[in-house]
Amino acid sequence: MSLEIRNLVLERHDGVRLLGPLDLDLASGERLGLVGESGSGKTLLARALFGVLPPGVRQADGTVRAFGSSPSRERRLAWVPQDPGQALHPLLTVAQHLALLPQAHRREPAGVALPRLAPLLDRLLLPGDRAFLRRRPHQLSGGQRQRLCLAMALSCDPELLVLDEPTTALDPLAQAAFLDLVLGLQRERGLGVLWITHDLGLAAACERLLVLYGGQAVEAGPTARLLSEPRHPYTARLLAAARQEPAAEAGFLPGPEDRPPGCPFRPRCPAPTARCAVPRPWRGSPADGLRCERPLEAAARA
Numbered sequence: 001m002s003l004e005i006r007n008l009v010l011e012r013h014d015g016v017r018l019l020g021p022l023d024l025d026l027a028s029g030e031r032l033g034l035v036g037e038s039g040s041g042k043t044l045l046a047r048a049l050f051g052v053l054p055p056g057v058r059q060a061d062g063t064v065r066a067f068g069s070s071p072s073r074e075r076r077l078a079w080v081p082q083d084p085g086q087a088l089h090p091l092l093t094v095a096q097h098l099a100l101l102p103q104a105h106r107r108e109p110a111g112v113a114l115p116r117l118a119p120l121l122d123r124l125l126l127p128g129d130r131a132f133l134r135r136r137p138h139q140l141s142g143g144q145r146q147r148l149c150l151a152m153a154l155s156c157d158p159e160l161l162v163l164d165e166p167t168t169a170l171d172p173l174a175q176a177a178f179l180d181l182v183l184g185l186q187r188e189r190g191l192g193v194l195w196i197t198h199d200l201g202l203a204a205a206c207e208r209l210l211v212l213y214g215g216q217a218v219e220a221g222p223t224a225r226l227l228s229e230p231r232h233p234y235t236a237r238l239l240a241a242a243r244q245e246p247a248a249e250a251g252f253l254p255g256p257e258d259r260p261p262g263c264p265f266r267p268r269c270p271a272p273t274a275r276c277a278v279p280r281p282w283r284g285s286p287a288d289g290l291r292c293e294r295p296l297e298a299a300a301r302a
């Protein structure tokens with residue numbers, strides 16, 4: 001197993017729960033889409049994987065295991081960030097960015113790393129000539145900046161790629177091209193992929209989905225099943241949004257301190273019951289299960 005998360009709970013410094021309890025498994029070479037709207041805890045989860053929680057957030061419980069306890073885990077796991085503008089250093093050149101991780105993880109000098117990475121740049125449609133390698137981030141297009149982040153993430157041949165909303169800053173055509181590129185690389189290299197997104201349409205390229213709402217996993221399963229027969233009302237709502245269908249309900253995800261006890265989706269749910277106010281157990285396996293008192297088919301039968 002590339003990634004094994006058990007009972008992970010993240011809290012704010014004042015004890016307010018931000019995420020969890022959460023279980024997640026990712027097998028090697030598998031593509032998992034982590035889907036949820038803004039504020040649902042996706043980025044915090046990615047940060048927990050890399051052990052870099054922001055100030056004011058702590059891991060209150062649970063375990064995160066990437067590649068067991070392998071000492072090389074740092075280089076086997078790589079992250080493509082949401083905002084390349086923030087991730088890239090404005091004063092470093094393309095060449096200096098590309099040499100950073102090989103230097104840190106493999107003690108590989110730039111003079112060795114850059115020729116080794118030339119075919120990768122080619123594959124990512126980034127020019128490898130001297131003039132391009134001397135450019136700084138502000139001299140690149142948005143798509144080139146994001147592909148540079150991808151090149152950096154792949155520079156030490158990782159086995160698992162975590163992509164945190166990597167296409168947010170791109171136009172729809174560039175989004176589709178970036179997705180194709182990642183899927184192609186995933187197949188060629190047998191990479192595991194954890195694709196974090198609020199867009200169910202983008203996540204549909206993954207084999208499995210895990211849906212988060214208000215810091216809780218609400219549904220997980222094979223993508224084909226979730227897209228055709230969502231069981232949690234929030235998954236159904238996401239699906240309707242991806243199809244640009246109008247919402248029957250209004251409202252936003254409340255802040256972590258204002259979330260109701262029990263199911264966080266209860267205030268927006270079309271058919272809540274009194275039992276939804278009580279925390280419900282996860283039913284099923286981490287890969288295929290649900291946390292809902294009144295799954296959709298049951299509600300339809302009532």
Ligand SMILES: Nc1ncnc2c1ncn2[C@@H]1O[C@H](COP(=O)(O)OP(=O)(O)OP(=O)(O)O)[C@@H](O)[C@H]1O
Binds near residue numbers: 018039041043057198
């Ligand atoms: N450093 C922090 N201190 C306190 N609360 C935080 C901190 N970072 C995030 N949070 C809170 O944790 C919750 C989850 O945040 P997170 O950034 O993981 O959401 P997200 O699903 O990635 O959203 P987005 O799609 O907008 O990036 C939010 O309510 C956020 O306000």
